[in-house]
Amino acid sequence: MLDLVQLRSFLALEQMGSFTLAAEKLGLGQSTISQHIQRLEVSLGRRLVARDTHRVALTADGEALLGHARAMLAIDSQVQALFTETKLRGRLRLGVSEDFVATRLTAVLEDFVRAHPSVDLELTVALSGVLYLQQDNGEIDLVLAKRRLGDTLGRLIYREPLIWLARDPDAVASRSTLPLIAFPPPSITRSVAIEALDRAQLPWRVVCTCGSLSGLTAAARAGMGILVQPRSMAPAGLKEMPPGRLPVLEDVEFVLVPRKGADPRLVSALSDEIFAKVGSLQGVV
Structure with missing residues (x-):
């Protein structure tokens, strides 16, 4: 029978992406999380986690276990809630x-x-x-x-900074009129970008407007123009504009x-x- 404590550590590791953050999330020592994963792997006879110096990722067997682990812990939570008078509804x-x-x-x-x-x-x-x-x-x-x-x-x-993002930042910044990809109003990132360009007296035009971030990302990846996003939320496939090419954006x-x-x-x-x-x-x- 699988150990729910070990499964909880397994899910925390998958969520957080590192043993250190998983330990902080659960209030346990990093070595304890590592032991839980090792014991879980021994009990199943499969390697669940691939480790290297840069990241922690699930193996194919780990991915296969993921849904079942979530279901088992969900059932445990439901049973606990059923017999807890202070449960939220x-x-x-x-x-x-x-x-x-x-x-x-x-x-x-x-x-x-x-x-x-x-x-x-x-x-x-x-x-x-x-x-x-x-x-x-x-x-x-x-x-x-x-x-x-x-x-x-x-x-x-x-709080974090906003940054300029594009498939090819240098090519976009070299255009006579900056092609801007933006959410429609009322958008904070749109307002911050336009105000920064106007203060710097740089010509611009909105070449793509979309209420979906996936749509804006697709346009930026297609090379249509430049997109503004919080740094930690920068979509894959886009590069940050090098310093000095465009005005610095305020934080959000x-x-x-x-x-x-x-x-x-x-x-x-x-x-x-x-x-x-x-x-x-x-x-x-």
């Missing part, structure tokens, strides 16, 4: 900015859903400005989105904004999970 309407969804939302939701199986999540993905408008209309209970420097809305999670801040009147227990539970998970990911590539 209800519906929480969560609004998340497009770029955060593409990079980090899975890791946040996985542990929350496992710990609170009786909570129903209604997820809305949109631009930060749109999410705030929907929240003002009472349609969203908790917003996880960006704000500009100097704004006081919400509770700060972290990611925040949590609860709606007045939302269930404070549900908001607090998900907020705590977001702070724990996102905080542990800062500085990790």
Whole structure:
């Protein structure tokens, strides 16, 4: 029979991508996580994790185990919740900015859903400005989105720089009019980019507009122009513009904004999970 403690360490390692971060997530020593993985591999007679000096990745057998491990821990959580009087119930309407969804939302939701199986999540993905408008209309209970420097809305999670990205940065920067790929208004990254170009008196035009980050990324990978994103959320296949070619962009801040009147227990539970998970990911590539 598989050990649930070992499976929990296995899932934490897959989520965090390193033994150090998995240990921090579970509040265990790094050697303990390593022992759990080794014992799990011995019990199954298969190698589950490929290790090198740069990263930790699952083997094919590890990938095959992943879904079953999640299911077993989900059942364990459901049984625990069934006999716990303080379990959370209800519906929480969560609004998340497009770029955060593409990079980090899975890791946040996985542990929350496992710990609170009786909570129903209604997820809305949109631009930060749109999410705030929907929240003002009472349609969203908790917003996880960006704000500009100097704004006081919400509770700060972290701050990071915006960068210029393109398939071939030098070729794009050499054009007489900078081709800009951007979200439609109201978009914080769009506003920051345009204001920076106007201050530098650089000519520009928007060559592609899309409300989906995957659409913008496809346009940038096709060489249509330049895209602005938080550095840690830079899509694969794009390169950062070398310093000095374009104006430096201001940082953005990611925040949590609860709606007045939302269930404070549900908001607090998900907020705590977001702070724990996102905080542990800062500085990790």
